[in-house]
């Protein structure tokens with residue numbers, strides 16, 4: 001039986017596309033809105049090849065409330081929203097703070113404004129472990145202190161969490177689940193969808209796979225003098241399909257009135273801290289492909305180490321990261337090879 005209609009903003013993006021696949025496979029009907037500022041329409045073909053279903057798609061900007069109003073009229077009965085639409089490059093946000101505050105916050109405010117009147121029962125919001133800044137203690141739990149944001153991008157996530165909490169405290173007739181992602185990596189095992197960054201990648205895995213295939217000469221490892229066992233930074237790399245599955249659970253929880261509080265917050269990570277050098281090793285061992293790399297100076301603003309305590313999500317959502325890091329690296333590599341086959345890069 002077909003389940004409810006879910007609106008996925010930013011649904012042709014990296015995490016959004018993987019989530020649309022999981023939603024459709026769980027029986028939900030999906031309508032995507034995306035302005036294609038950081039994704040490509042061909043992602044819909046990938047989703048259709050995996051699921052056999054082409055999701056409804058509106059090309060539009062969530063900062064325009066009239067576009068959203070029209071969407072709710074054209075696609076009646078939306079019961080849940082997953083809000084991925086945002087600008088997400090930390091460095092760019094330092095250069096263009098107004099763009100970041102406007103895009104990320106206007107999008108959220110418009111959705112919150114319309115949800116009540118449109119009868120939407122819940123919203124899932126993409127937050128980030130950046131809200132913890134440089135933690136005093138690892139792993140971090142949802143109760144760990146929120147540190148002052150080090151970028152306008154990080155600040156939009158903190159402010160967004162506060163806006164949602166305030167709106168619901170003021171009596172809004174819907175629920176929210178804030179998901180704090182650690183470092184999403186990898187691609188769908190079919191290699192039909194994956195991460196497709198514009199230009200030179202800022203993030204580790206796309207830079208690594210582009211180096212492995214020869215697009216980039218060598219990977220720079222930003223620092224080996226941190227207070228970590230091998231001196232390189234530590235993160236919690238979470239498989240994107242595992243991450244996507246948590247969104248389906250979160251939507252289901254709100255739509256079936258299982259939330260234990262009007263606003264719930266969950267860390268989505270594996271619980272394992274992995275260093276940059278360990279990650280390169282894992283990739284090389286998993287794929288048999290060497291990654292030329294060199295140690296360079298630290299990158300300004302980098303956190304030394306952060307990883308999740310995912311116990312709360314494990315116990316309350318019944319969700320657990322399952323993919324091994326080696327399988328995740330193989331999926332990232334298969335996706336990079338697929339892009340080459342298709343002549344994308």
Ligand code: NAD
Pocket residue numbers: 009010011012013014015016033034035036037038039060061062063083084085086087088103107126127128129181182183184
């Ligand atoms: P992404 O850039 O691949 O996807 C975001 C999508 O939103 C893109 O398709 C883009 O075109 C669209 N978009 C942006 N502004 C829009 C607007 N105003 N109207 C309509 N569409 C718009 O990014 P992603 O990695 O999939 O991230 C999804 C969400 O998760 C973002 O909110 C991001 O901040 C958050 N997040 C990502 C990471 C990460 O490392 N990838 C970590 C923590 C949190």
Ligand code: UFG
Pocket residue numbers: 088089090128129130181182183184202203204205207219220221222223233234235276299302
């Ligand atoms: N790194 C390198 N070389 C590179 C790129 C990255 O050594 O070419 C290192 C970084 O120094 C860091 C680690 O790899 O130690 C991971 O870096 P990423 O840029 O991939 O990820 P970040 O942890 O810096 O930040 C990412 C997203 C943020 C998000 C955060 C938490 O970019 O938007 O994860 O979810 F908020």
